[in-house]
Amino acid sequence: MSNLTPAQRVTIARHEGRPGVADYIEHLFTDFFEQKGDRQCREDPSILGGIALFHGKPVTVIGTRKGKNLQENLKCNFGMPGPEGYRKALRIMKQAEKFGRPILTFIDTPGAYPGLEAEARGQGEAIARNLFEMSQLSVPIVAVITGEGNSGGALALGVADTVLMLENAVYSILSPEGFASILWKDSSRSGEACELMKLTAEDLLEQKVIDAIIPEPEGGAHMDVEAQMAAVDQALTAALNSLQKISDISIAGQRYKKFRAMGGNGYYDGN
């Protein structure tokens, strides 16, 4: 594991050349069929999802999408989904359950979009509903934090049986800028925030928030995309193989226990 500072990892995690969900779909899956729309009011391109074959087996694949160039960035709202995106994701996850397909999610988002319309259409409710429903799904779920996983906007695709994280990815309560802004009313102190937030893959593995770290090529995933794809492929295959040994009936129970235990070192029970 390379000795980068948390702030340096944040920079790598946000690198514009870093592979995103569209790249993973292109390299690791075949026969991808995109499913659009929340069936209520809108298609939200900041989440990409559909059905595909992973090593010949049907899976549902979903990820937050930032886009590759400015035009795409704008269309995808820089990877910040609105409630419609989360509702689309939930719709296709429920379908995955119906057809017995495992669910694979790829997470790389600055957070859920803090906008007027997002609020009017229930951003909070949409995220909450995903947490609620994902905790009960009877198919295996594997989540990969590929870039930055910020706030409830990331967790809304992250209630998984196995949570994997790329070596230089970060996963946190909020962006370091937002964190510094809330805590010290000064977003320019984000570097300092990075040091305190324990947002690196190593920190999170120690806290048992994630289950395994996927290694990256020297300098980051963008330096050797092929090698990165192979590493992610290997980790996903291993995760799915071990999850498929668990019965449909007990998988949600096991997932419950996993999240039930989170934060167990965070309180003192004086009763």
Place this chain on the structure above:
Amino acid sequence: MIPVFNKRRKHMLAMKAMREGQIPAASPVEVTCPKCQTATARQQLSRNQYVCPNCGHHFPIGAYFRLSLILDSGSFRELDENLTSADPMEFPGYSEKLDQCRQKTGLSEAVVTATGRIEGRKVAVAVLDSRFLMGSMSAAVGEKVTRLIEHATRNRLPVVIFSASGGARMQEGILSLMQMAKTSAALARHSQKGGLFISVLTDPTTGGVTASFASLGDITLAEPGALIGFAGPRVIEQTIGQKLPEGFQRAEYLEEHGFVDQIVPRKQMRAVLAQLLTLHYRGGAAQ
């Protein structure tokens, strides 16, 4: 023997509630309404359940005071009273801040959980308290709420949660975020077993609490004028670069947009909760 215990418990809640009568704390004798600027004697305001007698503005109230307004007298049984944050990230200055908060509020954490009765019907109830680090969700808050829900599921009790929160507890980082999944998962199980959950949104309910348990009620109520949202108004204004419309993210706005069943003034809350418990009462079962 039982009446003596009851008397003592009743006394305890009343005492704790009385101590909390000291909010808002600016002046000991008179409180000025932030909405209509009318000054009201503190005693009168307290008798009026901290609702401005002139304009109806609902002041924030403490958890024990809230419970004293809702529960049948003598029915309050607090759960996990001494479960507190362990400062898991060893965040600079956090444990001092927690100590200050504990001293200032008399609370051990930002939520009080209890069982009690409303018009004779037993409920499991949680009340978040915005005086304690803005009612933010620590691992301890998540654990207390989850234990309450699990207790209710096991004992077939309805759950009532009064939310008031600025969102995540920054000083606990990712563990705070994970409490969203933990509490939501507990509610999913409660729901699957046919359990009732009534979510009451009070001023303010934002961030990670809005994006988890507060939004998952079978029935969702809100206090008049309460600020309810995922992102805070300041963040949204910065993002979209314009002023937000009057009334945006207030309880009435959420009702209009389909996210709240009813807005219930504080003085009617106990009666409405009693009505909902009656409407969900199944024969001899607890709910």
